[in-house]
Amino acid sequence: MSDANLPRHSVSVSGIVLRADGCILAIKRADDGRWVPPGGVLELDETPYEGVVREVLEETGVKVAPERLTGVYKNMKLGVVSLAILCRPVDGEPQTSDEAVSVAWLRPAEAIEAMPEARAIRVTDALSEGGPFVRAHDGTSLL
Numbered sequence: 001m002s003d004a005n006l007p008r009h010s011v012s013v014s015g016i017v018l019r020a021d022g023c024i025l026a027i028k029r030a031d032d033g034r035w036v037p038p039g040g041v042l043e044l045d046e047t048p049y050e051g052v053v054r055e056v057l058e059e060t061g062v063k064v065a066p067e068r069l070t071g072v073y074k075n076m077k078l079g080v081v082s083l084a085i086l087c088r089p090v091d092g093e094p095q096t097s098d099e100a101v102s103v104a105w106l107r108p109a110e111a112i113e114a115m116p117e118a119r120a121i122r123v124t125d126a127l128s129e130g131g132p133f134v135r136a137h138d139g140t141s142l143l
Helices: 048-060 108-114 117-126
Strands: 010-017 024-029 039-041 063-075 080-091 100-106 133-137
Touching (some): 010 024, 010 048, 010 063, 048 080, 063 117, 080 117, 100 108, 108 117, 117 133
Parallel strands (some): 063 133
16 A cells, blocks of 8 residues: 555644633634534644644634643544643633634633533543543544
């Protein structure tokens, strides 16, 4: 198989932003209306921690400090691997963006209830002992 025919994966980052009061930063996506942790595709020239800082800031206006990798998640339908990174907010107030029609600080139970299972598990895993966790999903549900 030539290099041109090899499967390609996209790598994304998800910021699980935990405020001192225990609330989690969540966005309502502009494209599909689902509540998810902020994040997006990692650029070729940035580390996962640099990418999560950039993505959370672009989508929410909140600057974060990454703390640790909490999980690796693969969307088996799309071939997207997402790295979930626990972060703490350091500056900025939540604001909407082209990608986020709403931005909110939610209690963990609210975030988990509002998000599709494949995204909610990233919050659950980030708040759990152990990890990083490794999971597969179809874009909505765990497999």
